[in-house]
Amino acid sequence: MSAAAKLPLAGLRVVELAGELADSGTRLLADLGAEVVKVEPPEGAAGRRRTPMGDISRWAWHLNNANKLGVVLDAADVCDMTKLRDLVGAADILVDCWGPGRLADAGLEPGRLTAEVPGLVVVQVSAFGQTGPYRDLQATEHVLYAMGGVLSRSGFPGAEPLLPPVGLVEGHTGAHVAWAALLAHYQARRTHRGESVDVSAYEAVVHGLDPVFGTQGSAAAARPDTFPRGRPDSRNYYPVYRCADGHVRTCLLSRRQWRAMFEWLGSPEEFADPKFDAIPARFHAAERLNAVIQEFFDRHTRAELVEEGAERGIPIAEVLDVADVLTVPHFVTSGVLADVEIAPGVTARVPSGQVRVDGVRAGHRSRCPELGEHDDVVLGADGFWPPRVLLAGPELADGDRPFVGLRVLDLGVNVFGAELGRQFADNGADVIKVENAAYPDGLRQSRREGAFAASFAWGNRNKRGLGLNLRSPRGVEIFRSLVATADVVVANFKPGTLAGLGLTHEILAEINPRIVICDASAFGNVGEWRKRLGYGPLVRASCGVSALWAYPDVEYGSADGSTVYPDHVASQVAAVSVLAGLIARLESGRGCLIELAQSDVALTHLGGHLAAESLQPGSVGPEGNIALAEAPSGVFPCAGDDEWCVVSVRDDDDWARLCRVVGRPELADHPLLGNVAGRLRNRAAAAGVLTQWLIRRDREESIAALQQAGVPAGLMARGPDQLDDAQLTARGAFADLEHPALPMTLRANLQVATYTSVPVAPLLPAPVLGEHTREIAASLLGLADQEVEALVAEGILQPE
Incomplete structure (x- = not known):
C-alpha cells in the first residue's frame, strides 16, 4: 500500500486550474492523500516562469505544488477543453484559479458543471472574489497586506509601516481554500448535490490572518474615533532582548509567569508591588522594567536563558534567523524539515508537511511536476480516473448546516482553541466547550475587570459550555462518558497533558473507535522542543518569522x-x-489522531525562504518594504496624515502602464529603467518616479488610476475602514453579534467563502462558564437531578 493510500483523503480527486492563490491549499489536500492534478497553460504557470532573482517566490511555488500531477491544457483549444471537461467529470473537486469569469468564458460555467456532475464541488479562488466592486482589481501579497488592514498595525510608531514577509497571504488563503473545498464536499456527500464556492484572498486576510473583528482582534476598532492613526508601539507586548550571543523574546502573560521572572531577576524592590502582577502595570513601566531585564539577559546566552526559563516556567524563546532554523535539531527530529528533491536535480532542506495523522507525517512524497510531465498518464485515451462513485454520508435536510448531528468536545484554549472549535460550531456541530472553573480559558480575561471579553465572545460563539473538573477521577470518568457520544475531541494543551489526564488517543479510541482527535501544541509531540512553553509570539521567534518581519539593519527591528x-x-x-x-470515517468507520504543531505551519509559510537559504547560505534576510524581484514595489507615502499605499510593478508591462498613468510614457523604454534588471539596479530612481506623482495627488484617485491601468495597488486600510469597505459590504463580510453580558453590540467576522447552499453561520452568544452544565448532564449523561447536585457540591460539575 502506498503512503498516500493510508492518508485520510486517499481516493479524493481534485483538479486544479493553475494560479497561485490556491497552490498551498491544494498542496495541503495532496499532503492528506488527495490525488491532485494541476492544469497549466502551454507557457506554464506564472510561478514556474519566475527568474532566478525571484528565488524565494519561485521555490515557494515549487514547494506548494509538490505531491501533485502536472498536465498542460490550452483554454483556447476546443479539444483540450473537452479533455478538461472529461477530467472534471470524474473528479470530486475543481479548484479554479483562472480569475473571475474565465471558467465560464471557456464553456465551463460552474452552475452547469455542478448540475452535470453529481456531487461535484467547484471552488473559485481569486484576489477579491467573483462578485463585488473590487472583482477585477489586481493584487499581490503586498497589496493585500495593505488593503486587508495588516500593514497599518505593522511597524514602529512614527516610522514607515513595515510589510510582513511574503508567504503569509498565500498560506492563509490556501488554508481557507482547503477548508472550503472539504466543507462543500462533506455537504455534497450529505445532500447528493453539487456546490459552488467563492473564496476571496482579500477576505482570508481580513478574517483569517489577524482579524480586527475576531478572536484576539483589535476590539478598539469598533470605535473609529479612538483608533490610532499610527502604528501601535507593540515592541513591549512581547519584548525582544539582546543577550550574549543574539536575541530572545519573552511572553509574560500570567501572574505565575511574572512572579517567576521577578524572582529570577533577584526580586528587585521597585517591582515588588503586587500591581505588577497585572499586564497593564508592567506595560506602563516597560521602559524601566526592560532595562532591568536587558541588564540581566546581557550576561547569558540564548541557550542558557531558554533552558533556565523553561525550568522556572517562564515563556522565552530564541529569536532565530532563517539560517539558524535550518540547523535546529528539533525541526529535523520531528520531521517538519527534511532534505528532499524540490525540482529535478535540486535537493534542499524544506518544510515537509504541516500535520501528523496516526503518528505519520502527512508530508512530501514527490517533487513539483515539470511542465506537462504527466500528460500521457492523465490525458491518455483510456482516461486517468475510472467513473466516479459518490460515497454518501448521513442524509441532510435542506437548509441544514453541514455538521448537523456531529458533536465536538472542545478542550481548546486561547486563540487557537477558540478558532478551531468555532469552525465546527459555525457550521452546525454541537460544540461543547469544556472548562474547569479554577483554570478558565485565557480568552475570558478582559481589560476591564469583571467584564465579558470580546475575544471570547467572537471565538466561542455558537458553542455550549460545560464546567467540569478534569483534575478529579470522577471528572475524567464523566468526560470519557461524553466521548462515547461524540465525534471529535480537540485540545491544544502542552504535550503530555492529555496523557496525564488519562485521555490518550488509545484510551478514547477504545471507548469510541469512531472518534477523531486533534492534539495540537506550539512545537508538537515529537522532538527536543516538545515540552517547551509556547505562544504565537514565541513560535514566530523560533521559526524565523520575527527575524524576517523586521526593519533591515535595525537592532530589535522585529515589528x-x-x-x-x-x-x-x-x-x-x-x-x-x-x-x-x-471524511475518511464515512468509508472506514474509524476515527484517527491528528497532531499539529503551530511551528510547522509557520515554517511551511516560509518554505521559499528556507529553500533559498538552504541552496545559497547567507542569501536570505529581512527584505523590509521591497520585493526582491520587482521595482518599483513596496510602501509609498500619500498625501495626508500617516497615509500610505502599496504598489507592485510585477514586470515590464506593469512598468509601461505605470509610466502612462504618471504622464511619463517615455520612461517605458528608458535604457536604465525599461526592463526589470535595470529597475532593480536603480530602485531609488524607479521608486522616485512613482513617489513624486503620488505625493501630489488625491490618494483614492491615484490608486483608482493605477488599478484601471492594470497595475496592482492599494491603500493602507485601518481597522475601522473595513466596516465601510465597498467590497466587504457588498459581500456581507460582517454581522452584528449580541451577547447579554456585553454592554454593546459587536461587529463580527463571518466566513471567508460564500457557498450556493451552505448557510451563513448564525451568531449565537458564547457561553458563560458552565452555562449548559446541568442541561448536558441531564440530556447526554442521563444523570438524575440528585446526582447532578451531589457532583456540583463536590466541585466536579460546575454550573454557571
Whole structure:
C-alpha cells in the first residue's frame, strides 16, 4: 500500500486550474492523500516562469505544488477543453484559479458543471472574489497586506509601516481554500448535490490572518474615533532582548509567569508591588522594567536563558534567523524539515508537511511536476480516473448546516482553541466547550475587570459550555462518558497533558473507535522542543518569522508585536485535517489522531525562504518594504496624515502602464529603467518616479488610476475602514453579534467563502462558564437531578 493510500483523503480527486492563490491549499489536500492534478497553460504557470532573482517566490511555488500531477491544457483549444471537461467529470473537486469569469468564458460555467456532475464541488479562488466592486482589481501579497488592514498595525510608531514577509497571504488563503473545498464536499456527500464556492484572498486576510473583528482582534476598532492613526508601539507586548550571543523574546502573560521572572531577576524592590502582577502595570513601566531585564539577559546566552526559563516556567524563546532554523535539531527530529528533491536535480532542506495523522507525517512524497510531465498518464485515451462513485454520508435536510448531528468536545484554549472549535460550531456541530472553573480559558480575561471579553465572545460563539473538573477521577470518568457520544475531541494543551489526564488517543479510541482527535501544541509531540512553553509570539521567534518581519539593519527591528500569528491559520489547518478525518470515517468507520504543531505551519509559510537559504547560505534576510524581484514595489507615502499605499510593478508591462498613468510614457523604454534588471539596479530612481506623482495627488484617485491601468495597488486600510469597505459590504463580510453580558453590540467576522447552499453561520452568544452544565448532564449523561447536585457540591460539575 502506498503512503498516500493510508492518508485520510486517499481516493479524493481534485483538479486544479493553475494560479497561485490556491497552490498551498491544494498542496495541503495532496499532503492528506488527495490525488491532485494541476492544469497549466502551454507557457506554464506564472510561478514556474519566475527568474532566478525571484528565488524565494519561485521555490515557494515549487514547494506548494509538490505531491501533485502536472498536465498542460490550452483554454483556447476546443479539444483540450473537452479533455478538461472529461477530467472534471470524474473528479470530486475543481479548484479554479483562472480569475473571475474565465471558467465560464471557456464553456465551463460552474452552475452547469455542478448540475452535470453529481456531487461535484467547484471552488473559485481569486484576489477579491467573483462578485463585488473590487472583482477585477489586481493584487499581490503586498497589496493585500495593505488593503486587508495588516500593514497599518505593522511597524514602529512614527516610522514607515513595515510589510510582513511574503508567504503569509498565500498560506492563509490556501488554508481557507482547503477548508472550503472539504466543507462543500462533506455537504455534497450529505445532500447528493453539487456546490459552488467563492473564496476571496482579500477576505482570508481580513478574517483569517489577524482579524480586527475576531478572536484576539483589535476590539478598539469598533470605535473609529479612538483608533490610532499610527502604528501601535507593540515592541513591549512581547519584548525582544539582546543577550550574549543574539536575541530572545519573552511572553509574560500570567501572574505565575511574572512572579517567576521577578524572582529570577533577584526580586528587585521597585517591582515588588503586587500591581505588577497585572499586564497593564508592567506595560506602563516597560521602559524601566526592560532595562532591568536587558541588564540581566546581557550576561547569558540564548541557550542558557531558554533552558533556565523553561525550568522556572517562564515563556522565552530564541529569536532565530532563517539560517539558524535550518540547523535546529528539533525541526529535523520531528520531521517538519527534511532534505528532499524540490525540482529535478535540486535537493534542499524544506518544510515537509504541516500535520501528523496516526503518528505519520502527512508530508512530501514527490517533487513539483515539470511542465506537462504527466500528460500521457492523465490525458491518455483510456482516461486517468475510472467513473466516479459518490460515497454518501448521513442524509441532510435542506437548509441544514453541514455538521448537523456531529458533536465536538472542545478542550481548546486561547486563540487557537477558540478558532478551531468555532469552525465546527459555525457550521452546525454541537460544540461543547469544556472548562474547569479554577483554570478558565485565557480568552475570558478582559481589560476591564469583571467584564465579558470580546475575544471570547467572537471565538466561542455558537458553542455550549460545560464546567467540569478534569483534575478529579470522577471528572475524567464523566468526560470519557461524553466521548462515547461524540465525534471529535480537540485540545491544544502542552504535550503530555492529555496523557496525564488519562485521555490518550488509545484510551478514547477504545471507548469510541469512531472518534477523531486533534492534539495540537506550539512545537508538537515529537522532538527536543516538545515540552517547551509556547505562544504565537514565541513560535514566530523560533521559526524565523520575527527575524524576517523586521526593519533591515535595525537592532530589535522585529515589528511583529501586534499580531498573534500563527494561531488563527494554524487552527484553520487543524480544522482541515480534522474534517479530512471525518471524511475518511464515512468509508472506514474509524476515527484517527491528528497532531499539529503551530511551528510547522509557520515554517511551511516560509518554505521559499528556507529553500533559498538552504541552496545559497547567507542569501536570505529581512527584505523590509521591497520585493526582491520587482521595482518599483513596496510602501509609498500619500498625501495626508500617516497615509500610505502599496504598489507592485510585477514586470515590464506593469512598468509601461505605470509610466502612462504618471504622464511619463517615455520612461517605458528608458535604457536604465525599461526592463526589470535595470529597475532593480536603480530602485531609488524607479521608486522616485512613482513617489513624486503620488505625493501630489488625491490618494483614492491615484490608486483608482493605477488599478484601471492594470497595475496592482492599494491603500493602507485601518481597522475601522473595513466596516465601510465597498467590497466587504457588498459581500456581507460582517454581522452584528449580541451577547447579554456585553454592554454593546459587536461587529463580527463571518466566513471567508460564500457557498450556493451552505448557510451563513448564525451568531449565537458564547457561553458563560458552565452555562449548559446541568442541561448536558441531564440530556447526554442521563444523570438524575440528585446526582447532578451531589457532583456540583463536590466541585466536579460546575454550573454557571
